[in-house]
Amino acid sequence: MKDILAFLQERLQKPLPGDVAHxxxxxQPIGQRFKMQYEKPPRKGAVMIVLYPDEGKIYFPLMQRPPYQGIHGGQVSLPGGKMEDSDDNLIETAIRETFEEIGVNISDNEVIGSLSDLNVTASNFIVKPVVSIxxxxxxFTRDPxxxxxxxxxxxxxxxxxxTLQVTELTVAQEIRLKAPFFDIEEKVVWGATAMILSEFVEILKEHYT
Known part of the structure; x- marks a missing residue:
């Protein structure tokens, strides 16, 4: 655990893979292409990658959202959400949302950095992925x-x-997509979460290989 901590603390201060990994x-759409258009600028949000040890291995939590009519209903995600007026910065947003959603209280000194911001056009958000160890x-205590x-x-x-695979998905009842995904615990982890994890994977490869 100390090795990965030391590596990430140093690596996250250097230039990141960013959009290339995303x-x-x-x-990619199958057939007719489409473009999201919004009148308002993107909102700010943050998610948290919480690394922790368990029986000699390193894990992080993912969560599946309940099914609902919104853009991300039923999808797998990292804990996180939109920035509130009470948050001083996006690290506070990630810490607060992680506690609210999965019951894990993270202190400031357990945060070691962040990955590249991701523009999530499907929901008009710019998301900062924060990393803690x-x-x-x-x-874990989930918010039902x-x-x-x-x-x-x-x-x-x-x-x-x-772990990296590709499937076809239909979203919004009519949009067909060819979607790369991570197969984790027999869950299809795709979309914004997969794009964030893709950058994390590229960084981890530098350490493990």
């Missing part, structure tokens, strides 16, 4: 309104080539 996991396995299920992803599994 593009690898971007879903805990020295213990946390106890926001979270259908919490499950863990192993870092070593994430970087295995067989």
């Amino acid at each position: 593009q690898q996991m971007m879903a 805990l020295d213990r396995k946390p106890e 309104r926001e979270v259908e299920q919490i499950f863990k992803a192993e870092v070593q599994h994430l970087i295995h080539p067989n």
